[in-house]
Amino acid sequence: MELLVSDYLVPVGMALTVLALWFSAPDRATRMKQQIGVFAALTALGLSSLAVFVINSVYFRPRPFVDHDLTLLFYQPTDSSFPANSVAAAFGLATVVWSVNRPVGISLLLAAFAWGFARVYSGVHYPSDVLAAAAIGIIVGILVLKLRDLLGPIPVWVIKAARLICLA
């Protein structure tokens, strides 16, 4: 559990998956879809963190180990417990990836869920922190997917420019 809750296992695994999506499509149309998805996923990750930052600036909830006698399996974070920033970012990213590649997206959603569970189990978040974070991540992910249709030409131009030097 100490491994799963780490700041490095799930985030690096998810980031590697997004990196792999850039290279792994078998044909041109799927590649364009997945590469636009990479831009959208990174946007969702950023906007989920921004949403949590805004909520944290108006509401502070102490961590569970502050108010309860717990055996902590993690270091003692000092920022607000609600909502869980890392989980919101993970769900935001996974939601967008799910829209472009179902099997990979489901794997990432499961990883995000497992990470959230591990953070509750380890005593650094309340279940409601993780549930709220998952909701924020999913909502932001869906909004980014709507926005993707409006901002479509920008990532397409970037991908076309990268294609000129065989990088997309």
Place this chain on the structure above:
Amino acid sequence: MSQFAFDYLLLVFVSSLAAIQIAATFGGLHGLLFVKHTLVTRALGGLAITAVFIWFFADEPRNINDYKGGLDANYQGILFCYGSLAAVAVTLAASSLVNRRMRDGEAPPDEGFDALRKTSYYSALKVILVFWWRNWPTRMKQYFFG
């Protein structure tokens, strides 16, 4: 740079290198592969990722707060960009060397990754750059705006 940050950078670099190799087998990008055999590449890639994660977590305690030597999320993001971009650069350079005999002078200029199915990155880039050097005033607008 702290030892922790360096270790994280190494984790990202090695695992990105392996992830790109595995992904390239799924994308059929033979010009990017270090080893021609698909299953061997996937096995070696999986092994490299597993090994580097085991090394990272077994080497030292990693659950450390950022003000006690750990990495905050922003710094992690920056290091991930450095590590993965370095892995992309090494992949392009090393695969160009390994696959220097893979050449296809007919690769269309807007093929992108598809050119890497049958040619190395260096060969593809050379053909494309020569094409655009000769044709950019007439073709660039058409390429981007249809």
